Each structure stands twice: as structure tokens, then as C-alpha cells.
Amino acid sequence: MASGQAPITSSELANLWMAYQEKTMMLRILEHLIEHANAEEKQLLQSHYEGSQKNIETITAIFQQEGAVIPIGFTESDVNKGVPKLFDYMYDIMYLHMMTKIEMSLYALFTGGSYRKDIHYFFTGLTAEAQMINGQANQFLLEKGVLVRPAYVSMPKEVTFVHSNDYLSGFDWFSDKRSLNTIEVSLIHHAIETNLVGMQLMIGFAQVATNDEVKKYLTKGMKLSKKIEIELGEFYRQNFIEPPASHAGKATTSQTTPFSDKLMMYNTSLLTTFGLGSNALGTAFSLRNDLPAKMTLLAKDIFAFAHEGGKIMIKNGWMEEPPQMEDRIKLTR
Template sequence: MNSNPIPLTSTELGNLWMTYQEKTMLLRFLEYFLEHAEDQEIQQILKSTYDLSGQFVETIKNIFQQEGAVIPIGFTVNDVNKGVPKLFDYLYESMFLHMMGKIEASLFALYSTMAYRKDIRKLFIDLTANSQQMFDQCTELLLEKGVLVRPPYMSMPKEVTFIKDNHYLSGFNLLGDTRSLNAIEISLIHHAIETNLTGMQLMIGFAQVAHDKQVQQYFVKGMKLSKDVETTLGEYLRQDYIEPPATHAGKATNSTVAPFTDKLMMYITNLLGSFGLGSNALGGAFSLRGDLPVTMARLALKIVPFVKEGGEIMIKNSWMEEPPQIEDRKQLTKS
């Protein structure tokens, strides 16, 4: 019985549904990480994140029940395998949550601006705050451990200047005097490389343990695509004598025993691919150097078919749960 006189809008229903999928996936990762985490500080972050994520999942369940909507399946305890060898080594748990914090904070902040019912707005605001806290805790921990590489420092500006000519917008100069990257462009490139480094290790690990041959080959493609993004964007930093971010931690081990089902591993790969497209669009939109948007667009042309192929594999194996669908009124006009 719905105690709220205002029903959910289609936007609110869709965003709650997607949040349920993502949060139940995250719970499975946290269950696996909690089994293997050795550092006490990491265990505390994992445990608090697990407890709060579980509470959010229950809240969304209750909303669906009150609205008379079926509760999605999402990902259950059957999607994680306990007692298997560790697939990722030192501090990968925190690196993974650091990456997921970026994704969640962006998504939930967006969802909060797409909600109209007060309780749904509050839920997404709380979800955003929780994700930002998770990101902050992992950032602080990784910096303390010397694992997270800070972006390059630069001299502070002493006066305000204005762009004088269109050369500032050019990135294609055969004479080699293309201007140096500005702070905004460096930040976007660093962000993309940092995320892809974590994603690349995820793909390496997944490729080692996937059961289905086609799924395994797909993860190998994902590994190569992440490497392509990292090396392509890293070259922009190297041209300005800046070393791209890299880390010695969080590598995939040599385990060949899957901690997750192929279904779950395909889902998060699809999520990361979609997030990568958004990051590329952001990087291209805020760059004032003509060559960077072109490069971002070329990378996007590689990511789009990768994400599409992932969707096709999931559909083929009946792993893709269908989102809530509006009534097909077009059929009425044909009858």
C-alpha cells in the first residue's frame, strides 16, 4: 500500500531501478573484498560501505513495494563465490572503491536533479553524500599508502590574462609549437588515465577467470581498450614532459578461479564502458585545444562498439534484466 499520495515518475522509477542494479552489484564485490582484506583500516571502510549500501538497497526495495512495483533481481549472493583465491593484490579493494566513488557520486548527483518527489530527492542526495564519503576515505588511505599518484603541480598564476588569438584553440600544428596543456585539460586527462588503470587490472583479472570463451575474449578486448586509452592520453602529458599516473599496487594475481559469475563481471564492464563514454564527452567538451576533442571522439568510437557488444553478449545469455517499460501504445494504433 502506497502511503505517499504522489506516485513515482518514470524518471524516478528508472533511476531507482538502475541504482538497485548498481548497489546490489557493489554488495557482491564488498562481500568478496571483506573475505580477503588484511589491512584493518581497509576492513573498516569496506564494512561501513557494505552496511550503508545494504540499507540503501532495503530502502529502494521498500519504495518499490509501496508503489506496487516488482522488485528487480539485480545481483544476489549467488553471483559471488566465497572461499576462492584472491584475484587482486595489495590495496585493490580501495582502488576499486575509489573508482566506484567517482562513478556513483556522478550518477547519484545527476539522479537527484532528475527527482521531483521529496523523499526520492533526499534518497539520492544521501546516496551522493555516501559515495563522496567513500571516495574521500579511499583517497586519503591510498595517499597515505603512497599508492595514489597526485596530478602534477604547476606554478600559481600571478595575474589574470585573456586569450589573444585563435592559436590557443589549435592542436594541429606541423611546426610543433602547439601550446602546452592548461590546468583544466591536465585534470581531465589525469582523471581518465587514473580510472582506466584500475579498470585495466579489473579486465585482466576477469579475463583470467571467465567461464564462457566469448566472455573471456570480451574482457581481453576491454583490457586492450583500457591500455589504448591510457597510452593515447598519456602521450599528451609526455609531450609536456609530465609523467602519466601509474601505480605499483592493485595488480591482478595469477588466480584462475572466478570470484564472481560471468553475469556480474559483464555488468560492471558495461557500466565502466558507459562511464568511460561520459568521461570522454566531458574531456572533449571542456578542452580548448583542437586536437584533444578529436582524440576523445576517436576513443569514443572504439568504446561505443565495445559497450554494444557487451550488451549483445548479456542478452544472448539472458543476463540483462529489462528496465521498467512504458506501455506500447504504438501497438494500439496498429490494431
């Protein structure tokens, strides 16, 4: 422990450990993407890569100061260099855009669970870094015409209040039910956009996985992403809005794996966990009862998928165990 500093708490240890797992995974993914990126894309990817390296060094130093073992995370053995690219035109930046969304949420949560000044400051910096890279990726994709903006609406001219419980009702073709409000449109757009990028990731991962069980699981993930996109997209179509879609960012036909099955399963697990959180947010903030009902049903599918993935990871020895609380109660006969 550093001189004059309080020992790190259980939540701080957990947050640092999870950040180490995510950051080491990102290094391996970025190594493959950078290898095949053009000069313009490479600059943005390299910036995040170098930032991740420094962040891993900071976490390692804290663990060493506290006398904690350094996690394994993901190493050079989890990426194969010199293989054909797994994803095509612009997917590298689309992936970066998606993953920095996750990092923004993750590290903001970790900031709230940090109490020691240096660790709180560290996660504040990680959050700001993720926001900066996400903004750069966002602008890059918009300029290239790849990222689809949410639907435009007329600006409100007066403040109104809800006076009828009909506002909570779902859509019905045969009655005068309200259209989606802008909060609901925003939540649906985010879910569809993320699942479209995630679906291509699952397609690419599934075709290069070496373990048959993993291959089947990732194929199931591809189908689940497609199901979410279709069913939530129907809410858009009912309101005569076309769901977001992009001509870019597809998996190639490469059959040579750049990544270990362990890494691909972890990345899938991270996306699934984020999907559950997004679904919960959508359920909480939507006031049209048919939308939370749909999201609740989809959440059951996502949870079942996540649970199955956890069992596969444990079966193959790929799930690194988080730090445990000491057993303070010894059970005796």
C-alpha cells in the same frame, strides 16, 4: 503508494531501478574483497557494504509501497565465497575509489531527475555517502603512497585573456603551440587513472571468466584500457609530464572465479558507460583541438566495445530489462 504521496514518475522509477542494480552488484564485489582484506582495509570496505545494504532496503520498501516488482539485480548466486583473492595489494581500496567516483556522478544525476521529496532526499543522501567514502578511500591511498597526484603547477600571478585562434591549435613539435592548460591536464589525469584501475579489473575478470566469448571480450576491454592510457598519456609526455602510474593494485594469478560472468559483464558495462560520459566531458571542456579529436576517436572504440558487450549479455540472458512505459497506442490493421 504511501498515503499522501504522489506516485513516482518514470524517471524516478528508472533511477531507483538502476541504483538497485548497481548497489546489489557492489554488495557481491565487496563480499569477495572484504573476505581477503586486512583489518585497516576491511573497516572502509565494510562501511560501504553496510551503507549499500541499507540503501537496497530503502529502494525495496519504495517498490513495495508502489506495488512494483522487486528487481533481481545481483544475488548470492553471483559470488563464490572461500575462493582465492583475485586482486592483490591495495586493489580493493583502489576499486572502491574508482566505483565511488562513478556513484558520485550517477547519484547526482539521479537527484536532478527526482521530484518526490522522499526520493530526492534519498538520492541526495546517496551522493553524500559516495562522496564521503570516496574521500576516505582517497586519503587512505594517498597515505599509503599508492595514489598518484596530478602534476603541480606554478600559481598564476595575473589574469590573462586569449587573443589568438592559435590557442585552439593542437601540439606541434615544429611550431610554438601552447602547452596543456590545467583543465585539460585534470581531464587527462582522471581518464588515465580510471583506465589503469579498469585495466587490472579486466585482466582479473578475463582470467577467471568461464564463458569463452566473455573471456575474449574482457581481454579486448583490457587492451582498450591500455590503448586509452597510452594515447592520452602521450599528451602528457609532449608536455614533459609523466602519466600517473601505481606500483599497487594488480590482478593475482588466480584462475578460480569469485564472480558470475553476468556480474563481470555488468560491471564492465557500467565502467564503459562511465568512460563514454567522461570522454564527452573531456571533449566539451578542452580547447585544444587535437585533444577532443583524439577523445572522439577513442569514444568510437568505447561505444563499439559497449555495443558488443550488450549483445553478449542479451545472448546469454544476463540483461535485466528496465521498467517499460505502457503501450498506449495499439497498432491495428
